[in-house]
Amino acid sequence: MLRLEPRIRPSALVELATPAIAVLATILAGLVLFAALGKDPVEAVRIIFLDPLFDPYSRSEILIKSCPLILIALGLSFGFRAGIWNIGAEGQYVMGALAGGTVALAFHGAGGPWLLPLMALAGAIGGCAYALIPAFLKVRFNANEILVSLMLVYVAGLFLVAMVSGPLRNPQGFAFPESRIFDEAARLPTFGDTRVHIGIAVALLAVFVAHVVLHRHVFGYAVRLSGAAPRAAAFAGIDRNRMIYACLGLSGALAGLAGLFEVAGPIGQLQTSLPVGYGFTAIIVAFLGRLSPIGILFAGLVMGLTYIGGETAQFLLRLPAAAISVFQGMLLFFLLAFDLLTRYRITRTRSGPA
């Protein structure tokens, strides 16, 4: 019978290289998958992974896709390190977009340079408040934050539909369930003539700040200690309940901000098709980036690449849309599998249980 045995000394080098190995393994498995779908596998992989890198338009689109992924994953990584599992970033993303978008709509025709910061603030508060619901239920009733936050995703989605079909619906929109197009004052400035918006700069800044906080500030220390040794954290005077509020609140705020950037950036209005799964994909990004801010930056770019390459492959090769989700799922699967194998080895036991 096969058994997992911890390795005495997991190789630090291998541990660092696992994400790269996982990406390679995903590409290999992708070759098999695309061949099975009757497509030229090498061409498919080239279209998904290489072509976007050599095309300026695709490169800018990768940045746009990475922005929400990086922001959300950064927030999630703090909680994941501390053993607090926010699985509902998708819902917080929607609520942030709604809160910030509502501000944009409320000041329709009356905007100014103060409007965007106000929207960003509202977006962060919206996402944060929504994430504090599972936090409160966990602290007060010991309710599982994984389940509560996940279920609140669906509530948020339905709430969005209700709002854009009702109070926030565009009065001139022929009853389509979507809001007015935001005023120019409520749209994120872009770089040059690309669609790349200021949110990317904010995401980069967030990576830097998160890195500093994680490694140089007491809060980052508390997060790392809570995850590494919960009892030692209590002994160090770290209040578990405050940690739960802080980690969920922070990840909610960043997810909300990401949602607001999305509606104030590429989309430009509130619409029912807003939730496209960034909140869930960001979980993969967080782990692919080893829960470290710098790692998440790169992981977010890689994941953005698979989105853009996947879209191209969809219309060039007529790949089904689900293939790209399978692709992203495989990435997480391989990452977790290789993680396990760097820490454990498989042994064959001869006799029965000792």
Added chain:
Amino acid sequence: MTALLEVRGISKSYPGGVQANADVSFTVEPGEIHALLGENGAGKSTLVKIIYGLVHPDAGEMRLAGAPYHPQGPVDARRAGVTMVFQHFSLFEALTVAENISLGMEKPLRTSELASRIRKVSEDYGLALDPFRLVGDLSVGERQRVEIVRCLLQDPRLLIMDEPTSVLTPGEVAPLFATLRRLAAEGCAILYISHKLDEIRALCDRATVLRAGRVVASCTPRAETARSLAEMMIGERLVEPPDHRFEPGESRLSVRNLDLPADHPHGTTLSNITFDLRAGEVLGIAGIAGNGQEELFAVLSGERRTAPDTILIGRRPAGRLGPNARRRLGLLAAPEERLGHAAAPDLTLAENAFLAGRVRRGLDRHGFLRFGRIEAFARDIIRAFDVRTPGTDAKARALSGGNLQKFIIGREMLQEPSVLVVNQPTWGVDARAAAAIRRALRELAGRGAAVLVISQDLDELVEISDTLAVLAGGRLSPQRPAQALGAEEIGRMMGGGFASDRREPADAAS
């Protein structure tokens, strides 16, 4: 006559280059009580695991009653008549004694037959045991009896006992010894692992001393003193602890009528705890694990909160304060569990120094870590307490138990606490490090601090304490001068026999 067990040239190293046993040879005669003696990490456990078939040696051979003996697993060992009682029992609390014993048997008997055999064996050997009681209702001593009876039902030729008395009250030790002597008289050999030298001198016929995986001596314990045995174990002369005299100062820590509910199903409820700890005093809290030590530690360190007035640090009500607020008031603490409670295994020593040293050592400014100061603090601890480590960036996990314990004790002591609370300061620590830790605790009290030591090691408490109290069933006995107490009286108190109020002792112990 042929030896019962003959071990020849056994070597075993673990991946990572740890040589647990190197060319170990010794023999055990039938009917002999043979002690295996050595510091932690000397290789005792690996050796008995090899004999019991749990670990396979790299080299060497064993013979049992003259025949080659190479157990592939515990099943082989038991078939050959070798059984073992572990320090940590493997019993199911929700099952009865008979059911538990039946679980370990290769061919389970019918319950009635098994029960009568259990009764017979337990009467023969003076191990009172009711086969139909739930294990969850039994005391630790009774649970150990279940494990022993389980072994005896297999008619063993060799019984291995791993630190059997570490879980017993002094009153429970004597009956255990009587049982073991009786077994030996009937021809069963006993391999007895312990670090309690007085016990070994009282019980064992011969002793094999291990140091760093090798056999360094073989002796007749009765012909040795506890001190000479200890010196054989560590390979150098012991330094005496300094003589201490207790001059009580003002109260530094007062606990008044403290009640604390258990916070998990296996926890203990503390009731009506009252004591005074004065400057310059070392107060020892004796008692068997699970009688409220964890809870008492947590409520003193600030990890659990209580009514403000029940705990006074100096004159300040502190029951509601968290660990860092109490640190600011001068109360520091060192938990029992080194890895995971006192220190985070995967964090470096510097980060672990920050863990408890932040507020008193000013290791952060506006929340930002001051790496220079943190490094310096960690280096100070390493130097002052002779911690053997490659550097401050070594992970806590990489240190041996004794070295990490010195680091943890040092971390608290270098902050010059006015009150220090330690739980099991020398648990699992080798003799030399233990002596150093005890000396440091005494010196701290000598400088005027108040020290509270929770320990299960009575010898240790008698050695370092000025006053002693016993924790039993979540209640604390009156505080008494340590010198005036005999082992028998302490043992009686450990059983809860100090209840001077009108409550039933049985009620208090449940």
